[in-house]
Amino acid sequence: MSNTPGEYKPSRRDVLRPIEYVGGAAIAAIFTGLVVLITARDLMLALIIAGIAFIVVLVTLALLSMAIKPNAEETAEIDGDEPPAAPPASPGH
Template sequence: MTAEGQQPDPASGAERDPGEFTPRTFQPSRKDRLRPLELIGFSAVMSAFVGLVVLLSTREAVVALISFGVAFIVVLVAIAMFSLTFKPDDAEIADIDEQDAHGA
């Protein structure tokens, strides 16, 4: 039995036993690969807003840069905490169960 997108081994001459586990490499979708960049980008935009407000309020570039850095870290940690609260849907649960069954 072959995994998606893989060709059978011509040297074997036959299909593998269906009960035998053949590991395949997981290819994440483009959305899955860009998700961390979306979160970092959102954090950067929010912290840029904070930095701009502080810069326009105080006219101190150093204070604005410090505020930008602090806001970036705070927003990034807040987003990470919120993302931990989401429960997986049925497809993710099935994928987790499949990985657990083959890993044991």
């Protein structure tokens, strides 16, 4: 699988974004599970609640990320066009 000149190559940030979502959901699930474990002292209940928290947070993060509108540079990158040039700096007024 080689990259041809017109082929899109995702940036490192784009590649690691799903890991950020899963990691954030895992942290929230561990925290929730520990709170339930400390208060209820029931391991099975803590695991169930942690699993539910993981799924809810992961779906919420995914839906919120889909709601963000890409800027002009991202849209150009998706379309395969050149990114728009920055406007020239005007002399000081």
